[in-house]
Each structure stands twice: as structure tokens, then as C-alpha cells.
Amino acid sequence: MIVVLLGPPGSGKGTQAKRIVSEKGWPHLSTGDMLRTAIKSGSEVGVQAKKFIDQGMLVPDELVVDLIGDRMKASDCSHGFVLDGFPRNVTQAVVLDQMLQAEGKGVGRVVLFDMTDESLVRRLAGRRTCSQCGAMFHVETLKPTREGVCDQCGSALIQRSDDQVDVIMNRLKVYHQQTEPLIKFYREQLKLVSLDAHQAAGDVHRSLARALE
Numbered sequence: 787m788i789v790v791l792l793g794p795p796g797s798g799k800g801t802q803a804k805r806i807v808s809e810k811g812w813p814h815l816s817t818g819d820m821l822r823t824a825i826k827s828g829s830e831v832g833v834q835a836k837k838f839i840d841q842g843m844l845v846p847d848e849l850v851v852d853l854i855g856d857r858m859k860a861s862d863c864s865h866g867f868v869l870d871g872f873p874r875n876v877t878q879a880v881v882l883d884q885m886l887q888a889e890g891k892g893v894g895r896v897v898l899f900d901m902t903d904e905s906l907v908r909r910l911a912g913r914r915t916c917s918q919c920g921a922m923f924h925v926e927t928l929k930p931t932r933e934g935v936c937d938q939c940g941s942a943l944i945q946r947s948d949d950q951v952d953v954i955m956n957r958l959k960v961y962h963q964q965t966e967p968l969i970k971f972y973r974e975q976l977k978l979v980s981l982d983a984h985q986a987a988g989d990v991h992r993s994l995a996r997a998l999e
């Protein structure tokens with residue numbers, strides 16, 4: 787099955803995607819992770835993307851479509867995958883449908899992570915991310931055992947440049963303006979299931995698993 791996780795930044799899509807893919811054995815395709823890897827590597831794509839990411843804006847469609855299009859062709863994607871952070875606007879959703887249709891495939895289910903802006907700001911502003919493995923912590927709700935150190939790999943925890951409050955506000959604005967129209971787009975295709983992303987992580991996981999049955 788091809789699954790799209792849709793929702794605002796900070797609603798827990800990435801964390802839940804990691805858990806569900808490890809259970810189902812599907813690849814996890816996160817455009818945010820791909821772009822951050824490109825930035826770290828210093829590639830041309832990374833240099834271009836960083837300018838947009840640091841301002842909380844969307845990276846140009848051509849750039850992410852190329853990245854995701856290449857990744858979807860890999861053999862591990864042949865039986866399905868989970869898209870996290872893509873599509874982010876209607877243009878990307880239409881291109882995704884075209885790319886999948888060309889292979890006789892289609893999006894099977896879209897799960898909306900529903901959350902208020904107030905909760906999102908609290909989550910994102912307190913989020914700390916491992917500089918090496920990407921594991922996520924929170925200064926109040928998910929503290930690491932040793933302050934500033936990742937429990938999983940021992941590397942330093944950082945605050946992502948796009949998790950600063952002014953950038954968070956921009957990311958939410960962009961979500962409401964550009965990504966939210968996808969709710970209507972997928973609802974009309976009868977593919978949308980929504981879950982309450984304010985719940986505890988275990989409950990969100992159970993809701994997600996039910997949505998994918």
C-alpha cells in the first residue's frame with residue numbers, strides 16, 4: 787500500500803512513520819529527511835534547499851519531485867511505502883498521481899494528523915533533534931537521560947534552525963495556505979482518514995495502525 791501522512795509540522799508524522807514502517811517493513815520516504823541529508827552533504831540540491839528551509843518556506847516543487855521520483859523507483863518501494871512530508875501542495879499531489887499512474891499504481895490511504903496551532907508551537911519550539919541519527923526529544927515532555935545528549939547514539943542534540951519560533955510561525959502559515967487544500971483533494975478521492983494527533987504517542991500509533999488496516 788502507498789500511504790501518505792498528511793499534517794502540520796510537529797504533529798508527529800515522522801515519529802509515527804518510523805514506528806509503523808518498522809512494523810510493516812515498508813520504506814519511509816521523508817522529503818524533509820532527504821533535504822536535510824542533501825544539506826549535510828553540501829550538494830547543489832542542499833545549498834539551494836537550505837535557503838528556503840531556513841525561512842520556513844517550501845522548497846521549489848521541481849527539486850522535491852526529482853528527489854522523491856528517484857527514490858520511489860528503488861526496488862524496495864515496489865510493494866508500497868509511506869510518504870511523510872510529501873506532497874505538500876496540490877501541484878505535488880497531482881504530479882505524484884501522474885508518476886504513480888504511469889506504473890499502474892496509486893495512493894491507497896491518506897492519514898491526516900489533526901492538531902491545533904497552539905500545541906504545534908509548543909511541541910516544535912521545545913523539540914531537540916540528534917545531529918547524527920535524527921532521533922527527537924523534547925525539553926519538557928521527552929527529556930534525554932543526559933541533557934543535550936542523544937539516548938540512541940550519544941551524539942549532541944541540537945535545535946533545528948527551522949524550529950526557532952519565527953520560522954515555526956512561517957511554517958504554520960505555509961501549511962494552512964498551501965498544504966491544507968490537500969485535505970479537500972484527498973477527501974474527494976475518499977482516501978482520507980483523520981486522527982487526533984494530540985493523543986499520547988501510543989494512542990496515535992494505535993489510531994494509525996487502525997487507519998491502515
Ligand code: AMP
Nearest residue numbers: 795817818839843844845850871872874
Ligand atoms: P519537514 O521535516 O517535513 O518538516 O520538512 C522540513 C522543511 O523541508 C520544510 O519546512 C520545507 O522547507 C522542506 N520540505 C520538506 N518536504 C517538502 C516538500 N514536499 N515540498 C517543499 N518543501 C519541502
